[in-house]
Amino acid sequence: MTHRIRAARPDDLDALYDLAKLTGGGFTNLPAERETLAKKLESSSAGFARDGDEQSGDLYIFMLEEYATGRIRGTCQVFGEVGTTQPFYSYRITTLTQHSKELERTFRNQLLNLVTDLEGSSEVGGLFLHPHERAGGLGLLLARSRYLFIKQHRARFGDRTLAELRGVMDEAGHSPFWDALAGRFFGMSFPEADEFNAVHGTQFIADLMPSTPIYINMLPESARAVIGQPHPSGRAALRMLEKEGFAWDGYVDIFDGGPTVIAKTDRIKSVRDANEIAFAGTGEEEGDVEMLVATGKLEDFRCCYAHAHKDADGGLRLDPQAAKMLEVKEGDMLLAVNRR
Known part of the structure; x- marks a missing residue:
């Protein structure tokens, strides 16, 4: 559990450009063109910052971050509505x-x-994982994090x-x-x-x-x-x-x-399967289930894998590293779904 998904920021431009240069072409949503990528990051920031919950042609870009080093190892995108x-x-x-x-x-x-x-449909796209990271389920983390973001902000999507x-x-x-x-x-x-x-x-x-x-x-x-x-x-x-x-x-x-x-x-x-549940603190016990867990709204959205189990009161306990990457405190709401 070493990586997390977070919302992209304008200062991710260099990392996004480095990833785009590795795609080999044909990725319309991730062109190796620095000025275009800068505009996409600006559009993404505007989408995250927009008031209101109605569907719109927003672009949301996410980055796969190696938490300990801050290195960017992948990216993915969600479009609120195509054809606007x-x-x-x-x-x-x-x-x-x-x-x-x-x-x-x-x-x-x-x-x-x-x-x-x-x-009028929403779109998931722009997924690219660094070639050296294509193991350990990181591609799946990138892909499925988008669906948890959609569920967190359901009214914004078609x-x-x-x-x-x-x-x-x-x-x-x-x-x-x-x-x-x-x-x-x-x-x-x-x-x-x-x-x-x-x-x-x-x-x-x-x-x-x-x-x-x-x-x-x-x-x-x-x-x-x-x-x-x-x-x-x-x-x-x-x-x-x-x-x-x-x-x-x-x-x-x-x-x-x-x-x-x-x-x-x-x-x-x-x-369909993700459920909202309160964070009940950290702990590692036998029988922990590996889950995909997300928290935060819009630009504060974060997502990672976690070892988790429900406590007697119905809350969800996470392993300490996952709780740290998600930056959660007891009582915060999580969105969780089984990894498999």
Whole structure:
């Protein structure tokens, strides 16, 4: 129990930039562009500081901190509502069935339809863990902490939550889906378009992207093969999302064809199963259960793993290190869910 999640601060810029440089591209929510990251941290601070509990297009950035040293080892993000300032575009895969009586044959063709169906949803994204830390459940800590934050501030989030997974690309960062489709209309490579989107937003998509459905069979095999497939590095993230109750419903990213998975917010496992309980002090006893525990509102939000057990009065006792990382005193309210 050596790491905790906390709200990002403007002075995390250097650490966030260092993480962004390690992503290998394709992370729209974490571009290796210092000025853009600084603006994102400003937006995050404004989201944490906003008065009122209604849903809005807030951005919340969190940092994975090694508590003893203060080193930043990962990050993740939550968006209160997508599509508030610019359209939120996706491709939706649909099927068109056509029958020829003369040929006595039925054809079922899949099409990509440009849609904004998911506007109004909340989004979890921007998760990146330092390559040297991919052990010990830290990726799971990053991912699930977001759901505890959502439950702590439920009125700020929508009825649906989505997650976009990075699609398949080669070692040079080129996407076969982009090259076969959108790249033909934008006159730029996938890395160029991805960077432009991260910095300037999505309006250029509305300006140039064809709005007519695209027959998937007209795309080359290299593009068809990756539609709805996550990047190999994202397969573990997809499994974590599926375990939380997210499912793929035919939506894919218009840039790289990666899957967009969706869940009813209140049915996300960590949201549904987390319970509020008072902190009853520290103690380590046989039978302790390993839990994910959070406390604090907005910019004071903190989350970590803890060895915990309920005392006779119904409060929750934590191991001393977890209590220290959470900065709690007896009587403070916790949000807790079993680690497994």
